[in-house]
Amino acid sequence: MRYRTLGRTGLRVSEVGCGGAPLGIPNYNEVWDPWAEDTTREAIATLQHAVELGYNYFDTAPSYGDGRSEELMGEALAGRRDRVYLAGKTEWKGKSKDDVLRRVEGSLRRLKTDYLDVLQFHGGDYTPDDFRWITEGGPLDAYRQLQRDGKIRFIGITAEEPVTLRPFLDTDLFDVIQIRYNLIYQAAWHNILPLARERNVGVVLMRPLSSGIFQKLMRAARPDIDQYLDLHAIALNYVLSDPNVSTAIVGMRRIAEVEANNALSDAVEQRLDLDWLHDRMVRAE
Numbered sequence: 001m002r003y004r005t006l007g008r009t010g011l012r013v014s015e016v017g018c019g020g021a022p023l024g025i026p027n028y029n030e031v032w033d034p035w036a037e038d039t040t041r042e043a044i045a046t047l048q049h050a051v052e053l054g055y056n057y058f059d060t061a062p063s064y065g066d067g068r069s070e071e072l073m074g075e076a077l078a079g080r081r082d083r084v085y086l087a088g089k090t091e092w093k094g095k096s097k098d099d100v101l102r103r104v105e106g107s108l109r110r111l112k113t114d115y116l117d118v119l120q121f122h123g124g125d126y127t128p129d130d131f132r133w134i135t136e137g138g139p140l141d142a143y144r145q146l147q148r149d150g151k152i153r154f155i156g157i158t159a160e161e162p163v164t165l166r167p168f169l170d171t172d173l174f175d176v177i178q179i180r181y182n183l184i185y186q187a188a189w190h191n192i193l194p195l196a197r198e199r200n201v202g203v204v205l206m207r208p209l210s211s212g213i214f215q216k217l218m219r220a221a222r223p224d225i226d227q228y229l230d231l232h233a234i235a236l237n238y239v240l241s242d243p244n245v246s247t248a249i250v251g252m253r254r255i256a257e258v259e260a261n262n263a264l265s266d267a268v269e270q271r272l273d274l275d276w277l278h279d280r281m282v283r284a285e
């Protein structure tokens, strides 16, 4: 496993992190009951094995299975808290400062910890009204109080549409962004990553493997493609090739997956030159 710096937080994070959505949400990408005995055992063993392999960035949210993902992480990471960084999220739409504070207490309880390393506003895209609500309506005040109280270390925000984060980065109050950026969704390359680099904001990737869409598309076009290409490796290698990315949080619930992704982090000889890949300009010479 290789490590990168999460922007201005200075945290040295594993370049592949653990994404908590498939662990807690029923039937995420495949049939999965997060409350069943066998899946609980498998999820906990997978997370603990990830820690042993050197994964140290774990991302979750209360909405991943109504707190189930947080419970599983809390169970798996109990006694290992000092070896990992925990990133959580809160809802913010229509939520007051007190609502946000109350919700974080629930997350801390389920995660069996008294602090989060990163807390993020959980969202897809942001209108000017959303920006005003978060920064002036109470949610950001809650985060700053949590920071003063030692319950969170750094402030972040997540977006499926990364360009809508620009006003937030302009405030200089955000340490981390979590964005959708992968083989299919490319726009962040030019519309947010340069700004994040300029502001020294940590960049976490959600859906780094396109939540499996790229793989399904390729298999639909060529059903025997897995005999020739490791589609999953192509997708992970693509995002790890970008030096602007701090960590790619991959949804994993199996030991074989954390092992494969750990090996792909070390396979640096496969990295791509993304400047070359994105170069569409006609050159004079």
Ligand SMILES: NC(=O)c1ccc[n+]([C@@H]2O[C@H](COP(=O)([O-])OP(=O)(O)OC[C@H]3O[C@@H](n4cnc5c(N)ncnc54)[C@H](OP(=O)(O)O)[C@@H]3O)[C@@H](O)[C@H]2O)c1
Pocket: 018, 019, 020, 021, 022, 028, 029, 030, 059, 060, 122, 123, 124, 158, 159, 160, 178, 205, 206, 207, 208, 209, 210, 211, 212, 232, 249, 250, 251, 252, 253, 254, 256, 257, 258, 260, 261
């Ligand atoms: N902030 C937000 O609004 C937001 C939105 C979406 C996601 N996220 C975060 O981003 C994380 C990642 O996104 P995601 O889980 O949707 O998608 P993803 O990481 O792009 O893809 C996850 C899928 O890849 C498969 N996979 C992982 N490692 C594999 C391997 N070595 N070989 C083959 N398949 C492998 C998993 O399979 P299995 O299904 O078989 O385990 C899973 O279905 C989430 O868990 C969550 O923490 C945040």
